[in-house]
Amino acid sequence: MNYLAWNRPPSLPALARAVAQHPKPLHLVVCLPDNALPVFVPSETPSPQESALSQAIGSKLGCIQFNAANALYDILPGVHLWLMPSETACRLGEHFPQPVQWQTEAVPQLPPSDVKPWFKPPEHRTATRAIVIGAGIAGAATARALAQHGLPVTVLEAAEPANAASGNRQGLLYAKISPHNTEQTELLLCGYGHTRRLLDALLPAQENWGGSGVLHLNHNDEETRRNLALSAQTHHAHLYRPVCAETASQLAGIPLTQSALYWPQGVWLNPPALINALLDHPLIELHTRTPALAAEYRNGVWQVETAAQTFYGSHIVYCMGAHSPLAAAADVSALPYRLIRGQTDLAA
Numbered sequence: 001m002n003y004l005a006w007n008r009p010p011s012l013p014a015l016a017r018a019v020a021q022h023p024k025p026l027h028l029v030v031c032l033p034d035n036a037l038p039v040f041v042p043s044e045t046p047s048p049q050e051s052a053l054s055q056a057i058g059s060k061l062g063c064i065q066f067n068a069a070n071a072l073y074d075i076l077p078g079v080h081l082w083l084m085p086s087e088t089a090c091r092l093g094e095h096f097p098q099p100v101q102w103q104t105e106a107v108p109q110l111p112p113s114d115v116k117p118w119f120k121p122p123e124h125r126t127a128t129r130a131i132v133i134g135a136g137i138a139g140a141a142t143a144r145a146l147a148q149h150g151l152p153v154t155v156l157e158a159a160e161p162a163n164a165a166s167g168n169r170q171g172l173l174y175a176k177i178s179p180h181n182t183e184q185t186e187l188l189l190c191g192y193g194h195t196r197r198l199l200d201a202l203l204p205a206q207e208n209w210g211g212s213g214v215l216h217l218n219h220n221d222e223e224t225r226r227n228l229a230l231s232a233q234t235h236h237a238h239l240y241r242p243v244c245a246e247t248a249s250q251l252a253g254i255p256l257t258q259s260a261l262y263w264p265q266g267v268w269l270n271p272p273a274l275i276n277a278l279l280d281h282p283l284i285e286l287h288t289r290t291p292a293l294a295a296e297y298r299n300g301v302w303q304v305e306t307a308a309q310t311f312y313g314s315h316i317v318y319c320m321g322a323h324s325p326l327a328a329a330a331d332v333s334a335l336p337y338r339l340i341r342g343q344t345d346l347a348a
């Protein structure tokens with residue numbers, strides 16, 4: 001696998017040459033020293049490859065953020081673009097399994113930071129098949145990500161996909177973040193950009209998602225304080241910005257009395273449509289009406305019991321939705337699993 005790195009955004013012809021000259025899969029790692037939206041300067045007479053790159057990158061830049069790595073997968077087939085803000089650019093070893101090949105002077109690298117024990121991945125164990133329990137948004141997204149990495153996945157769903165908390169006809173996609181750069185903020189911003197780009201790729205018709213932004217209203221003192229602190233982060237002005245009540249009213253098309261934080265790339269979406277698209281992958285085997293009744297790890301293999309069959313896998317992922325009535329019906333106490341402050345339930 002090739003990891004080519006630049007200490008700042010290269011010109012488009014330089015990127016296009018790298019794409020043409022190296023085998024795929026190819027990872028292009030571009031550091032962003034100024035934590036500003038990158039500009040890839042085109043040539044005066046762009047080649048078809050350069051034009052394709054320009055179009056692919058341009059359409060994916062809207063949701064990049066400067067708290068953590070931005071992974072823009074498949075900007076062209078087999079070509080992945082990593083945009084690394086300065087804090088991440090000096091710790092590339094935490095992101096890639098092998099050293100990058102610098103195409104410019106290297107960015108000095110720091111030793112890896114101390115990883116808290118709960119962020120450490122488990123010890124290496126060969127993955128042959130994952131069993132994902134639950135086909136809500138969490139299960140479908142997990143199954144898809146594993147399948148895209150080449151791992152066969154069995155999804156066991158007690159009823160039908162998207163029947164519980166993820167079964168609402170409409171949900172909002174934006175990021176409800178704190179103004180502090182915590183791991184949770186990084187995760188939420190990365191997830192926001194990733195999901196927004198995924199919608200373009202998975203649901204191109206836009207029948208099941210769309211809109212022109214999300215307004216997070218300052219509806220109480222706490223929200224107002226948080227949104228004001230976020231508004232001060234001007235390097236993210238392309239992601240979210242403050243608007244007064246008058247502008248909010250114009251954007252929403254209805255009278256509003258509150259000011260807001262505006263997320264211009266935020267959208268509404270139909271979660272069941274996204275879930276069905278996520279599950280539609282040749283490496284995903286979906287079993288509906290198949291509640292998991294018990295699970296046990298024996299001789300290095302997970303064995304999951306259902307009424308009719310036992311399923312086997314090297315790894316198991318619980319995505320059953322805390323407090324799900326179906327989880328209760330399936331007697332989760334029989335599973336090595338515990339609900340922790342869950343917030344999901346079946347909407348009336």
Ligand SMILES: Cc1cc2nc3c(=O)[nH]c(=O)nc-3n(C[C@H](O)[C@H](O)[C@H](O)COP(=O)(O)OP(=O)(O)OC[C@H]3O[C@@H](n4cnc5c(N)ncnc54)[C@H](O)[C@@H]3O)c2cc1C
Binds near residue numbers: 133160162322347
């Ligand atoms: C009214 C409401 C509005 C919301 N609005 C938004 C929003 O606008 N934006 C947003 O981001 N989030 C929103 N959320 C939150 C979001 O919907 C949930 O966080 C998300 O759907 C949870 O997904 P999940 O996959 O974890 O759980 P679920 O969607 O509940 O899926 C769990 C699945 O596990 C299955 N299952 C349970 N037990 C078993 C078993 N033993 N064997 C096999 N399968 C099993 C269930 O049948 C179910 O399909 C909202 C939630 C609600 C309730």
